[in-house]
Amino acid sequence: MANILRAIKTIVDNPISDLVSYYKGSNRINQVGDVLECFIKDVFADTVTESDQQRKLLRYSEVFSYSGNANNPPDLMLKNGDAIEVKKIESFRAGIALNSSYPKSKLFSDSPLITSSCRNCENWQEKDIVYAIGVVPLKRLKLLWLIYGDCYAADREIYERIKDNIGSGINEIPGVEFSKTKELGRVNKVDPLSLTYLRIRGMWGIANPLSVFDYLNLQVCENINFQLIVIMSKSKYLSFSAQERNQVESISATNFKINEVEIKHPNNPVQLLSAIVINYKF
Template sequence: MTNILKAIKTIIAHPISNLISHYEGRNRINQIGDALESFVKDVFADTVNETDQGRRLAKYSEVFSYSGNANNPPDLILKNGDAIEVKKIESLGAAIALNSSYPKSKLFSDSPLITSHCRNCENWHEKDIIYAIGVAENKRIKLLWLIYGDCYAADREIYERIIDTMARGINQIPGVNFSKTKELGRINKVDPLNITYLRIRGMWGIENPLSVFDYVNLDYQKNNQFQMIAIMKESKYLSFPAPDRNEIESLVNNELKIIDVNIKSPNNPVQLIPAKVIAYKLL
């Protein structure tokens, strides 16, 4: 079974920052966002340099239980493992647009935002989720974040409380016919003919990890050709098989560092959580 530590090892072995050049002409990939999604998929499947499409697809089937689309999270689910959501931004300090999906500390099978195919891809109720955020500049990836949601986002009750409060408030407007949808809601029969409706959509976003984690040592250096920064709770790191941890620790050098840090709890910022930062840089 693959995991984020094996993916980091693959990134170190194949640190490709010019993704367009690497993927151009392959399955009509000519946009940096598509190339980023393919790269994330390939590093988890260890197929970065696989040129045979049949062998690549066979490996995908072996490694992933689900591959999604742009409209429904997540983008990927590792078999019996974590979910992965891929996001592209175009400047180092830009916020991350999440659109209609609020930030997730975990992915739950009862979420109305996921598809039935995702819900039934395997027997699961709750999964850890990795935000794979690529910073694209001039069709190259300068920085790839791999951040676990429970280090980055609060519990879902925090966000769902806002949604429920908005729904209750709209329901209190006299003469409004409100119905819940997979978006924030819908107001029906707005006009005298009862033929007009108003869709209420959320446009969620979250601040850039550089500002969110500016109080910890990320070993980030702006001028490097390519960098990868992973953030996870220490407990998550220790949950991975010892051989995978030993292997990644054996690779530590000037380019790869594993740093012990304390991060703020997304649910209670005065509570500090032991965490690991794994930082790789291509000079």
């Protein structure tokens, strides 16, 4: 079954940093964001070197249960596996724009932000989510973060409380007719003729992983061709089969390291969470 450990091995076996040049000939894609998503899809499907588009599409159908769009999370879902959200930034320390979707420690099937196609693509209620954050200055992939949401974001109640409080506060303004929507809300009948309405839309963002995990001394190198950093909880790492863990742990590539660390728990910074960090450079 496709998973992040197999994806890591695929990345190490197929080191590519100039994604635009690599994909331009076969897929006719030159938008960096689209190319990054294609690369992530190929990495998890182990189709990076597959040139036959029909065979590639067949493999996608075997591996993924859902492929989304820019307006609704997630970008990808593995069959009976994790969800994946792909984000592109152009500098090493830029913040991550999440737009109308708050950060997620997990993805839930009852979320109003996902589509019915996503909700019904397989029988699921909750999925772990991986944030695949590509740093692509000058159209070259220099750094790829693969971070599980439960190491990066708080539980959804934290963010939904903010959203609900905003709605409650607006609703208390005299003379305002407020209605709930999939966004933060909507104010109706703004003018005397009740012709105008105001959409209230959240524009969420989250700090760059370099800032979030600055205490780990991850030694990000801006002058090398490519770097991969993976962060997951130790419990998640141990949930994979011993065979798959052994395959990753036996990778003999230069500058490939696996370390066990303690990270701040997103729900309570004074509580530490055992985690695994995988760092690879070429």
